[in-house]
Amino acid sequence: MVNVIGLGYIGLPTALMMASHGVEVVGTDYNAELVATLNAGHTTFKEEGLDELFAKAVGAGVRFTTEYQVCGTYIVSVPTPYDKVDKKIDPAYVVAACETVLEVAPEGAVLVVESTVSPGTVDRFVRPLLVEAGREDVALVHAPERIIPGNMVGELLRNNRTIGADDPEVGRRVAELYASFCQGEIAVTDVRTAEMTKVVENTFRAVNIAFANELAKVCRVGGMDVREVIRISNKHPRVNILQPGPGVGGHCIPVDPWFLVGDYPETANFIRLALQTNASMPEYVLRRAHEAMAEHGIADPAKVGIYGLTYKEDVDDVRESPTLQMLESVEEHLCGHAVKVYDPWVERDVVPGQVHSMEEFLDGLEVVVVMVGHSQVKGRPEAFGDRILVDPRDVMGDGENVYKL
Ligand SMILES: NC(=O)c1ccc[n+]([C@@H]2O[C@H](COP(=O)([O-])OP(=O)(O)OC[C@H]3O[C@@H](n4cnc5c(N)ncnc54)[C@H](O)[C@@H]3O)[C@@H](O)[C@H]2O)c1
Known part of the structure; x- marks a missing residue:
């Protein structure tokens, strides 16, 4: 059985996807109102294909509760905000959820952190919990998510994924679990590499958008049409500039790159400038x-x-x-x-x-x-x-x- 902890934008579709592909899944969220809504047969946000997936998963026996379950695999998908002052990740939700998992997890359980975390977060904040609780039998895995709101269901099915595990054999087993629904390629690596790749992917997009935004400002001063400039530049076989816009929002692209700036303030200068450009x-x-x-x-x-x-x-x-x-x-x-x-x-x-x-x-x-x-x-x-x-x-x-x- 898999217990998905945190039933928000990421945890809910993940739980539903696994359940509708034959995995026994219980979804847990400490928000009793949210759990009651799901148990009353309603989804909690709008997303293309989510209601159909929900119906399928309910038919397949998915359950929702506020209680953590005793089971073999936990997938933690709770928020990872950043501290707006020092720009570092706030691991409090992940730490709290993992602590509760360790209270109920049976020997040899697998604890998958799916939340986006900065490189080193598992080592700094999660691994010590296992040591303190005398629970080093629990296997740690990081399986970051890449899906985009608006096309979550399609991307869950088709995106490539990354699994980072201490033990490659555990990594392979978790990859098999995700392969129950994921048709993309699943790369198995170590935890820290998996943490870094997720943050790097979103940073790449933030920096590319910042470049486009800066071009928009340059083109305005120079009297050029930035979209036309980008359209033609992108005809070059090795150029792929994203589009400028009114800023960058959402839970990932304006947030995750700050994890690198917060952790490496002396080094991540170019990334900081890109984020400031987008914020302007x-x-x-x-x-x-x-x-x-x-x-x-x-x-x-x-x-x-x-x-x-x-x-x-x-x-x-x-x-x-x-x-x-x-x-x-x-x-x-x-x-x-x-x-x-x-x-x-x-x-x-x-x-x-x-x-x-x-x-x-x-x-x-x-x-x-x-x-x-x-x-x-x-x-x-x-x-x-x-x-x-x-x-x-x-x-x-x-x-x-x-x-x-
Ligand atoms: N939203 C996205 O598009 C997206 C995409 C990729 C990755 N991510 C990452 O996925 C993670 C989850 O994001 P989200 O958008 O699903 O967040 P969310 O806020 O939509 O949902 C998180 C859920 O976790 C619950 N929760 C928090 N602490 C809990 C605990 N200790 N026990 C049980 N439930 C708890 C909350 O009640 C909430 O329902 C974040 O790390 C985020 O960066 C998000």
Whole structure:
């Protein structure tokens, strides 16, 4: 039996995927409300294909509880935030979950840390727990996850994976467990290499996006179209530049690279600069909005609204989203004036000026900053009437009143 600990964006689909592929799975989360929702037959977030997977897994016997189980394999998928001051990983959730596992795990159990961790976290924070508890019989494994919100189910099935284990034989067994559903290649390595590869993958993307963002700024000053420059540059067989945008959000790309900066502050200078470049983008978009307002003689900030609260299109996840980052600076500029915000994917109230229909949103606005290209509006500038659009993601097409990065 496998006990998946933490039933959030990663743990829940993983538990469901294993269960629907014949593995006996119990999902555990200490959030009783979340467990009650799952037991009432409802998923806890929106994701393409998740409801179907949930139904299949429930049919196959998956169970949800707040209790840790006595079983052979534990998969820990709890949050790993970073400390916003010293930029180091906050391992508290992983440590707490592993401690509880060790209280119930039978001899020889396998403890898989699936949460993203900085290189050395298992050695520094998890291995000592085994030593203190006299539980060195428990085998440690790190199996980081690569899936992207919006395509989690498809990517769980098809992505390549990494398994890092102290004992290659245990690594092979855990690889077999993931192979119950994973059609990709599964690389088996040691724990620290697995930790590093996960962080490196997200850092690569953060740095590439920062490069594109810097190009956008250079092209604006130089009067060039950055998207055209990137499109043509990417025709080179060995160039693959990502796209610029209003900033980087989500739980991974703006967070994980800081683990390297936090742990190697003297060395990871280039990575730090890349993260700072990405973090400057919401403010940069705001400056574009001010330029648009000035050119049209609009002075009243109440005439400007923000479309999109999530960190990417067609998901309901707002964590670290560029819009939230932008609102922090807007609030400073506007002395408490609540900017009107609308996101069709976010029903719950997240920010003060949030409204819940397009009609209410557009009422009284002259400028819309399109922070997210949800399918509702992508390629459809008419969705915003004849308003001036600030379009950092380039999803509104060309037009006299469309301001790109
Ligand atoms: N969200 C993503 O797109 C993504 C992608 C790849 C990797 N990751 C990594 O996966 C890990 C999990 O992220 P997530 O997005 O699923 O987080 P999440 O916040 O959506 O879910 C975590 C869950 O763990 C539960 N939890 C926390 N401590 C617990 C404990 N001690 N016992 C039982 N339950 C506990 C919480 O109640 C919550 O439901 C993180 O390390 C993250 O960096 C996330």
